[in-house]
Amino acid sequence: MTITRSPAADVAPVPERGRLLSWLTTTDHKRIGILYLINSFSFFVIAGVFALLMRTELARPGTQIFAPHAYEELFTLHGTLMIFLVIFPLLAGFGNYFVPLQIGALDMAFPRINALSFWLLPVGGLTILSGFLVPGGAAACGWTCYAPLSEQLGTGGDLWIVGLILVGTASILGGINFIVTILRMRAPGMTVMRMPVFTWSILATSLLVTLAAPVLTAGLIMVFADRQLGTVFFDPSRGGVAILWQHVFWFFGHPEVYMLILGAWGIVTEIVAVFSGKPIFSYPGVVLSFLLITALSFSVWAHHMFATGAVELPFFSITTELISIPTGVLFFIWLGTMWRGKLRFEPPMLFALGFIAMFLIGGIDGVWAASPAMDFAIHDTYWVVAHLHYVLFGGTLFGVMAAMFYWFPKMTGRFLSRRLGIWQFWLQLAGFNLTFFPMHILGLRGMPRRIADYPPDLGWSFLNLVASIGAFVIATAMLLFFINIFLTLRKPRTAPDDPWGGNTLEWATTSPPPAHNFDALPPIRSDRPVFDLRTQGSGGDR
Amino acid sequence: MLAFALTGCAKEGISPTGQDVHQLYNVIMVLALPVFIGVEGALIWCVVRYRKRDDSVPSQTVGGNRALAVFFAIPAVIVAALFPFGEATLMKIEQEPTPLVKINVEGFQWEWTFLYLNEGIFVSGKTASDTAPQQPAQMYLPVDEAVQVTLTSRDVIHSFFVPDLLFKRDAIPGRTTTFTFTPTQLGTFHAQCAEFCGLWHPRMTFDVHVVSPPDYQAWILQERKAAASVTCQPNGSTLAVVAHNISWQDPQGNGVYCLAVPENTPFTVSITNEDAGIEHNFSIYDSFFQQQTFFKAPKITGPASETEQIQGLPPGRYYFQCDVHGPAMSGAFIVGNPGEGHGPGQGPGEGQG
Numbered sequence: 001m002t003i004t005r006s007p008a009a010d011v012a013p014v015p016e017r018g019r020l021l022s023w024l025t026t027t028d029h030k031r032i033g034i035l036y037l038i039n040s041f042s043f044f045v046i047a048g049v050f051a052l053l054m055r056t057e058l059a060r061p062g063t064q065i066f067a068p069h070a071y072e073e074l075f076t077l078h079g080t081l082m083i084f085l086v087i088f089p090l091l092a093g094f095g096n097y098f099v100p101l102q103i104g105a106l107d108m109a110f111p112r113i114n115a116l117s118f119w120l121l122p123v124g125g126l127t128i129l130s131g132f133l134v135p136g137g138a139a140a141c142g143w144t145c146y147a148p149l150s151e152q153l154g155t156g157g158d159l160w161i162v163g164l165i166l167v168g169t170a171s172i173l174g175g176i177n178f179i180v181t182i183l184r185m186r187a188p189g190m191t192v193m194r195m196p197v198f199t200w201s202i203l204a205t206s207l208l209v210t211l212a213a214p215v216l217t218a219g220l221i222m223v224f225a226d227r228q229l230g231t232v233f234f235d236p237s238r239g240g241v242a243i244l245w246q247h248v249f250w251f252f253g254h255p256e257v258y259m260l261i262l263g264a265w266g267i268v269t270e271i272v273a274v275f276s277g278k279p280i281f282s283y284p285g286v287v288l289s290f291l292l293i294t295a296l297s298f299s300v301w302a303h304h305m306f307a308t309g310a311v312e313l314p315f316f317s318i319t320t321e322l323i324s325i326p327t328g329v330l331f332f333i334w335l336g337t338m339w340r341g342k343l344r345f346e347p348p349m350l351f352a353l354g355f356i357a358m359f360l361i362g363g364i365d366g367v368w369a370a371s372p373a374m375d376f377a378i379h380d381t382y383w384v385v386a387h388l389h390y391v392l393f394g395g396t397l398f399g400v401m402a403a404m405f406y407w408f409p410k411m412t413g414r415f416l417s418r419r420l421g422i423w424q425f426w427l428q429l430a431g432f433n434l435t436f437f438p439m440h441i442l443g444l445r446g447m448p449r450r451i452a453d454y455p456p457d458l459g460w461s462f463l464n465l466v467a468s469i470g471a472f473v474i475a476t477a478m479l480l481f482f483i484n485i486f487l488t489l490r491k492p493r494t495a496p497d498d499p500w501g502g503n504t505l506e507w508a509t510t511s512p513p514p515a516h517n518f519d520a521l522p523p524i525r526s527d528r529p530v531f532d533l534r535t536q537g538s539g540g541d542r
Numbered sequence: 543m544l545a546f547a548l549t550g551c552a553k554e555g556i557s558p559t560g561q562d563v564h565q566l567y568n569v570i571m572v573l574a575l576p577v578f579i580g581v582e583g584a585l586i587w588c589v590v591r592y593r594k595r596d597d598s599v600p601s602q603t604v605g606g607n608r609a610l611a612v613f614f615a616i617p618a619v620i621v622a623a624l625f626p627f628g629e630a631t632l633m634k635i636e637q638e639p640t641p642l643v644k645i646n647v648e649g650f651q652w653e654w655t656f657l658y659l660n661e662g663i664f665v666s667g668k669t670a671s672d673t674a675p676q677q678p679a680q681m682y683l684p685v686d687e688a689v690q691v692t693l694t695s696r697d698v699i700h701s702f703f704v705p706d707l708l709f710k711r712d713a714i715p716g717r718t719t720t721f722t723f724t725p726t727q728l729g730t731f732h733a734q735c736a737e738f739c740g741l742w743h744p745r746m747t748f749d750v751h752v753v754s755p756p757d758y759q760a761w762i763l764q765e766r767k768a769a770a771s772v773t774c775q776p777n778g779s780t781l782a783v784v785a786h787n788i789s790w791q792d793p794q795g796n797g798v799y800c801l802a803v804p805e806n807t808p809f810t811v812s813i814t815n816e817d818a819g820i821e822h823n824f825s826i827y828d829s830f831f832q833q834q835t836f837f838k839a840p841k842i843t844g845p846a847s848e849t850e851q852i853q854g855l856p857p858g859r860y861y862f863q864c865d866v867h868g869p870a871m872s873g874a875f876i877v878g879n880p881g882e883g884h885g886p887g888q889g890p891g892e893g894q895g
Contacts, residue, residue, distance in 0.1 A: 068741055142738045148715065149698040149740055236716025242699060243714060276592070277600045285610045307701060307736075308712045309719040314629060321621045328617030329610070335584045336605055342594035353589065360581050364574045371628030373635050374566050377553075377708035380701060380736040441551040446705025448736040451744035458732055535599075 027111035028515060029100050032118050034411065036093025039122050040086050041482075046129070047081035048478060050074045052471055055435070059468035061456040071452035072140035073156075077128065079143030080160065083260065084167045085125040087392060090400050091263030092174055095202040097411060099178060101506035101513060102196045104187025104521050109180040117173040124166030131156030142450055144253070147234030147245035150223050161224045168217040175209030178202055187505075189524030196504040196527065197286050201266025204290045208255040208262075208297065216252035219245065243310055250301035258297045260392055261359075262290060264399025265330060268352045271402050272334050274500050275349035276341030281333045283527055289326035289333075296323045306372045307379045313372040320370040327363055331356065346500070347421030351402035354429050358394025362387060365440060383443025389436045401428070401481070406500065408485075413493030413511045420484040427477035434470025438463040503528035556706045556727040556752065559635045563708040566631040573624055635709070638722045641690035643683060648868055649693075649700030649713040649735065652742035653788075654679040655869045657830065663765040664830055666870035667748060669788045679748040681733075683725050684758035694718045696868060703736035704750055710736050725752040772874045774800035779809035785822040785844065788867055798873060805857040805878030815844035822864045822871070824850070829861045830869050841866060 023031060054074050057066050066074070096114065100107055108114045131138030136154025139145065150157060182195070182203045195203075223245070225231040232240040273280045280286060299319040302311040334356055343349065365387045368374045378384065401424075408416045447460050454460050498507040507530045509518050522533040552568075555561040605613075646657040653667030656679060667679035683689055693702055695713040703710035711721055735746035753761065781801055784791045790798040793814075803809040815822045822844065826837040839850050857878030864871035 068744060072738075072741070072743075140741075146699055146737070149738070152698070152740065236714075237697075240716075242716055277594070279602055279604050282605045282610050282613070285605070285613065288610075307710050308714060309721070310714070310717065313632060317628060318625055321625055325614060325617040325621060328620075329613040331581055332613040332616070333605075335581070335588065336609065338585075338588040338592060340600060340603070341588075341592050342596075342598075342600045343589065343592050344594050345589075353585065356585055357582060360578065364578055367574060367624070368567065368570050371566060371570065371624070371631070373563050373628060373631035374570065376635070376710055377563050377567075377705075379710060380703070444551045444553065446553065446703070446732070448703065448734060450738040453744045455732070455747075 025115075027107070027115050029096050029108045029111065029114060030411070030513065030515075030517075032114055033093050033095075033097025035118055036089050036096055036121075039118070039125075040089040040093060043081050043085040043125055044090075045482075047078050047086060048475065050078040050081075052475055054078065055468040055471035057452060058454075058464050060465065061454050061461050063453050066452060068452045069137060069140060072450070073132070073138040075450055076139050076142055076145075076160075077131075080128060080139075080164070081125065082392070083143060083256070084164060085121060085128075087260045087396050087400075088171065088256075089121055091202075091205065091260070091396070092171070094198075094267065094400075094403050094407065095178060095205075095263065098407065098506055099181060099199050099202050100185065101509065101517055102199045102504050103182060103185060103190050104505050104518065104524065105181060105185035106517055108177050109185055110177050113173050114177055117170040117177065120166045120170035120173075124163040124170065126163075127166065128160050128163035131159045134159065144246075144249060145223075146249075147223065147226075147242050148236065148240070150245070151227055151235050153227075158224065158227065161220050161227075165217055165220050165224075168213050168220070171209050172213045172217070175206040175213065178206035179210065182206075187521050187524060189529075190505075193284070193287070194524060194527045194529075196266075197269045197280065197283065197290075198263070198266035198504075200287055200290055201262040201264075201269075204294045205259050205262045207294055208259050211298070212252045212255040212259075215248060216256075219248035219252070222248070243305070243308060246305050246308070247301070250304045251298075253304065254301040255297045257391070258293055261396055262293070264355065264396040264403075265290070267399050267403045267406070268355050269330070269334065269337075270504065271348045271352040271406055272337050272356075274406075274502055275344045275346060275352070276338045277344075277501070278337055278341040279503075279528060279531075281336030281339070285329055285333050289329045292326040293323060296326075303370060303375075306375045317370060317372050321367070324363065324367065324370075331360065346405070347416070347418055347425060348402045348406035348500070350422065350425045351398050351405065354425060355395060355398035355402060358390055358398060358429075358432065362390030362394055365390060378443050380448055381443035382439040382447045382449060385449050386436050386439035386443060389432075389439075393436070394432055398428075401425075404481075407506075408488070409495030409499050410506055410511050410513070412489065413495045414488045414491055415495055415499070416484050416488050420480050420487075424477045424480040424484065427473055427480065431470045431473025431475075431477055434473060435467045436470070438466050438470075442467075498530060498534070501531075501534070503531045505529055508533065553706055553708060555708050556729070556731065557723045557725050559723055560706065560708040562631050562634045566627060569627045570624065573620055577620065636721075638690070638720075639688040639724065641722055642687040643689045645681070645689065645691050647691050647693045647702055647713070648696055649702070649739070649746070650696040650867055650870065651698065651740055651788075652735070652746040653870055654702075654735075654746070654748045656681050657869065658762070661762045661766075662831075663762065663769060664869045665765065666868075668870075669742075676745055678745075680751060681748060682751045682753055682758060682761045684755045685728055685752050686724065686726055687755075688722055688724045690720060690722045692718055692720045696866065698739050699737050700735045700739050700746065701737035702733075704731060704733040706731040706733075706750075712737055725750070728752050728754065769874075772800050774802045774874075774876055776802040776804045776876070776878070779803055779807050781809065781811045782814070783811065783824065784814045784816060785864060785871070786816045788817065788820070788871060790864075790871055790873060800874045800876065801862060802876040803855070806854040808851065808854050810849055810851055811839075812847065812849040813839060813842070814847040815842050817844040820844055821866045823866060825863060825865050826852075826855075826875055827861050827863070830863070830872065836860065838865070 134155040136156055138156040139153055139160035141149050222233045226233050232238045234240045234245045236242050269286055302316040303320045305311045405416050405421055442460055442463050445459055495511045497511055508522050522529050526532055552564055555564045644659040648655045655666040657664040665679050668677040693711055693713045695715045700713040701710050702713055707723055729752055731750045733748050733750050782793050783798055792798050813824045821841045823841040824839045828834040837852050855877045860875035862873055862875040
């Protein structure tokens with residue numbers, strides 16, 4: 001699907017094949033950003049269909065449509081794709097498009113590495129998916145793929161490992177590229193404490209990626225070596241240590257959770273400020289929270305391992321509870337930004353409000369799991385499934401939708417339909433809660449995750465049916481979203497440069513921006529240069 | 543909504559420690575509910591009260607350091623209030639009263655084995671076969687007595703999860719962990735593996751029966767009798783066993799729970815492993831406590847077969863098993879006339895069949 005023609009194409013029309021080739025070979029951060037979004041939403045559809053198939057199977061007790069093995073492939077790839085090929089690359093895609101614009105740069109610091117780190121993603125994703133074609137099927141071990149179960153997998157397991165190594169390499173390259181871009185490419189006047197909070201969130205994410213992703217990559221290579229080269233890291237029957245994998249995986253895996261949410265926090269903070277007509281209530285507070293969370297996220301990994309009986313419980317419990325403090329500060333700042341503002345309920349703001357309301361639940365229900373005694377009861381049950389979806393779907397995906405409606409006019413020059421957007425928002429909110437809220441109760445009633453089947457006499461059946469119905473409501477909302485994009489791309493370009501009354505530099509250029517991003521930059525004297533320009537220096541003097 | 547939907551849903555617990563965890567659940571709810579109502583309420587207030595109604599520019603105020611300090615202080619106070627409750631509950635759970643019942647629990651793909659150390663019996667789940675449905679392992683416990691579980695796994699990571707105890711612990715190969723609990727409520731409770739462990743993970747269930755002490759004693763006696771009553775007569779000095787669906791069969795496909803050979807006579811065992819990709823072996827011990835090893839064949843990965851020559855044994859009652867799967871694949875090994883003589887071990891060969 002084509003999103004837009006570049007301004008260069010307007011000047012010098014080129015034949016169809018040349019246009020395709022120009023997209024395949026582009027090093028323009030904006031085009032790469034759009035490629036990220038197309039790629040991510042494609043995998044989103046695949047992984048979303050997997051989720052629908054799982055919910056269909058779980059709607060009633062007994063096995064209806066899938067043998068256990070097929071179901072196990074589905075939940076493994078649903079988790080793997082959503083985390084590594086959908087949520088993270090969506091945020092990286094927005095980062096690619098908007099970080100250079102927001103800091104007044106021409107492009108990323110390393111445009112060709114940028115293209116490489118994008119193209120590794122579809123290759124890695126397809127490598128993982130190709131497991132369905134080999135004997136024994138795709139990896140069936142959950143997205144965490146605990147050892148020594150990982151040693152029992154067939155070729156699909158090797159494809160899963162190799163695919164993830166490619167994706168991990170891509171994100172390390174991308175992380176380094178972002179860090180250098182943000183530290184070295186800022187326009188004159190764009191001091192670090194004037195950078196937009198979204199750029200800050202991408203900087204924090206990139207620090208996490210460059211520190212944590214190499215650990216995962218190394219761990220994956222160790223699993224591969226165990227399976228194929230005869231090394232013994234994780235298999236106790238040959239003298240390895242099973243639990244070592246969990247330490248390696250979660251040392252990456254918990255910072256990973258913040259890689260998946262920081263970008264959305266940045267997006268939502270900016271959107272709330274713009275649509276409240278006010279500056280961010282405490283810009284330094286946001287930056288401080290981001291940095292504290294980045295640092296603390298490296299000290300909480302073993303809270304995923306309380307039930308192993310092999311970790312120091314009070315230490316990981318207190319660090320986990322401490323990380324809720326800077327997270328709580330963000331809520332206060334969002335509320336403080338709206339307080340006495342003038343709120344406009346355009347679709348970006350609706351999704352941002354939905355984000356705050358839902359992510360709050362995902363933050364609170366995590367507190368139960370942070371207390372080891374309580375975690376013994378709810379670990380690996382549907383409570384955790386509810387919790388992680390309130391964070392990643394109720395949180396990040398609502399943030400991504402806010403960003404799509406917010407930045408679509410900038411990327412394409414066209415407004416996504418407001419009407420369809422409002423319908424999508426309410427359907428998504430209702431479907432999401434219908435699907436995931438009952439899972440808290442299922443978890444409390446003892447339903448473990450990752451089971452294709454459950455007995456009918458344990459009081460789980462009705463809530464599972466409700467959750468399955470909710471999943472199809474979510475699917476309807478997503479269908480509206482894709483219809484909206486399809487219809488909008490056929491309409492003329494009507495979006496002005498600054499349709500929402502924005503604060504940050506991307507609103508100081510045309511919609512869509514020219515290949516070189518800016519004809520002229522406004523003076524940068526605060527974290528809201530475009531606001532300053534609009535109000536002729538009558539405010540925002542910080 | 544959150545509160546009313548959730549408070550009634552947490553299990554009450556069938557042990558004092560489970561009830562402590564339930565209490566902790568409520569404490570967290572009491573701390574979380576004001577946060578939930580406060581933030582969602584403020585959000586709704588903003589949406590209703592500060593909707594844009596005219597084109598005037600709102601005051602461009604921002605918060606200072608004092609506001610920020612308050613923002614940090616509020617969640618810090620909540621965490622400071624919450625953390626001690628969690629730790630106090632944890633200390634209660636980790637107390638280890640002197641146990642009356644000691645059980646070694648082993649998980650394997652995809653069943654559980656419970657070895658009652660003081661009583662000298664074991665029970666094991668049976669994987670579903672072509673002809674018989676799965677029979678999950680049954681754990682009987684006397685009410686009001688402390689039970690100590692020593693947990694490990696024979697292959698991949700499993701998790702011993704009894705929802706009504708509000709407790710789980712991972713069964714990790716190469717590690718043992720121990721925990722103690724005291725069930726105080728009679729009844730039968732569903733339990734199952736909580737860590738994804740491969741193909742039949744959803745079927746890796748077991749039942750916990752909390753019964754009165756007399757019923758418990760009766761169950762122990764019944765299991766002992768059942769085990770002792772397993773017997774068979776030697777029929778030549780050639781044995782053939784087939785490992786199929788993680789259980790022992792004879793070449794005709796009938797379950798094998800007892801093998802017999804003449805005393806002090808060398809014999810051969812031909813072992814066929816029909817489970818593709820799964821390792822089995824054949825070993826002979828004094829009893830399932832495995833204090834003495836009389837024979838141990840190497841592990842073979844199916845499909846494969848091999849034949850072993852074994853030297854003659856003195857008469858008595860022995861025990862055989864597959865070392866990969868343990869008591870779940872085991873039986874009585876009778877040497878000579880079972881009515882006479884004493885074997886090296888008094889442990890029964892086979893529990894619940």
